Amino acid sequence: MTQTKNAAVSFTGAVKTFGAVRAVDGVDLEIAAGETVALLGRNGAGKSTTISLLLGLDEPDEGTVRLFGAPPERAVRAGRVGAMLQEARAVPRVTVQELVSFVARRYPEPMPVARALQLAGITELAGRRVDRLSGGQTQRVRFAVALAGNPSVIVLDEPTAALDVEARHAFWASMRSYARLGHTVLFSTHHLQEADVHADRIVVIDHGRIVADGTGEQLKRAVGGSLVAFDLAGRSTAGLELLPGVRSVEVRGDRARLRSDDPDATVIALAELHAIRGLEVAPASLDDAFLALTAPLKEAA
Ligand SMILES: Nc1ncnc2c1ncn2[C@@H]1O[C@H](COP(=O)(O)OP(=O)(O)OP(=O)(O)O)[C@@H](O)[C@H]1O
Known part of the structure; x- marks a missing residue:
């Protein structure tokens, strides 16, 4: 440098x-x-x-x-x-x-x-x-x-x-x-x-x-994307990671949280699956960015 x-x-x-x-x-x-x-x-x-x-x-x-x-x-x-x-x-x-x-x-x-x-x-x-x-x-x-x-x-x-x-x-x-x-x-x-x-x-x-x-x-922006969350209402999570824009899928209880680079396309795809109950779309927060950028320190052996 x-x-x-x-x-x-x-x-x-x-x-x-x-x-x-x-x-x-x-x-x-x-x-x-x-x-x-x-x-x-x-x-x-x-x-x-x-x-x-x-x-x-x-x-x-x-x-x-x-x-x-x-x-x-x-x-x-x-x-x-x-x-x-x-x-x-x-x-x-x-x-x-x-x-x-x-x-x-x-x-x-x-x-x-x-x-x-x-x-x-x-x-x-x-x-x-x-x-x-x-x-x-x-x-x-x-x-x-x-x-x-x-x-x-x-x-x-x-x-x-x-x-x-x-x-x-x-x-x-x-x-x-x-x-x-x-x-x-x-x-x-x-x-x-x-x-x-x-x-x-x-x-x-x-x-x-x-x-x-x-x-x-x-x-x-570097961490990217938005968070698209919705209620699974009992449906399977299979294939969610293949929806347009989706980068990662996290499931907590009955709620799925998709990190998406193209939230509009993700939401349209979810709508086609009728999977829009409790739908929320939010931009990535600085907390998200920080967590994505840093990894927990390993405990000393
Ligand atoms: N004088 C020292 N002797 C041995 N290890 C040290 C010493 N100073 C720092 N370290 C180690 O170096 C690493 C970085 O420590 P540092 O204090 O720089 O971190 P930090 O980001 O300021 O942490 P914190 O937010 O807890 O103050 C840690 O693993 C710490 O245990």
Whole structure:
């Protein structure tokens, strides 16, 4: 894969193994400046390891990882990358303002603290102690800390994992106000809806490999088709897989679910068989796409 000169993030054939586990298994990925990208995958798919490589916290065993065309450490030290990782550190007895100021002072060209607080949507929390905040507020403080170095790329590892619906909305609003400034965002998530709604592009990772890369719409289209469901009303399922457009047949109880590339033709054929009781036609959902693209991890023997 050729590297684009102005890519914010660039992985080329990156591999990271832990003993027998290939946590990242030959990843090629480019993220252009200004993109918001979701890294979507099941538990253990390799999202956190990909992020560790990106931040220079881990070295790839093979391949290269570049941030703005240079090794990640350089961009991290210069404050060009901000990160919110999963592990929560012990929270010190300081105010929000003090914490963000402390972090900002460690960078060569920090963001003004008031600006970081504003972007994170926590201006009104400036004087509050960080160990006395709700989970949602804490996450936005961590976001402000990630902004302190005035980064042009921000990396968020499952930022909303433990948040309720309201806190999630508030968090994503903060992320978007940062992205709207033309900055680059990479976030990992298990939540398909969040990836669909908040990212320009979804990269699906499974067993350490990228198995799909595109918009939510493109992913749905790649998996394809629609779901045509109807009540069998006691009829046999024999031959359903041969109907026009049908790609697969699933039967649950008395209900058949056909995945079809040509739902109109499938429905007409079903009508000719008088098999239209309880008929439903729905486009493939992102859940369908995700399930089709990823396979459950095998339990370790
Ligand atoms: N430090 C490590 N030592 C050994 N194995 C590791 C280490 N870090 C990750 N792994 C393994 O690598 C694989 C990928 O893990 P990773 O944490 O990157 O996945 P993930 O997609 O972030 O998962 P989750 O959604 O559960 O956070 C898993 O099989 C995991 O057990």
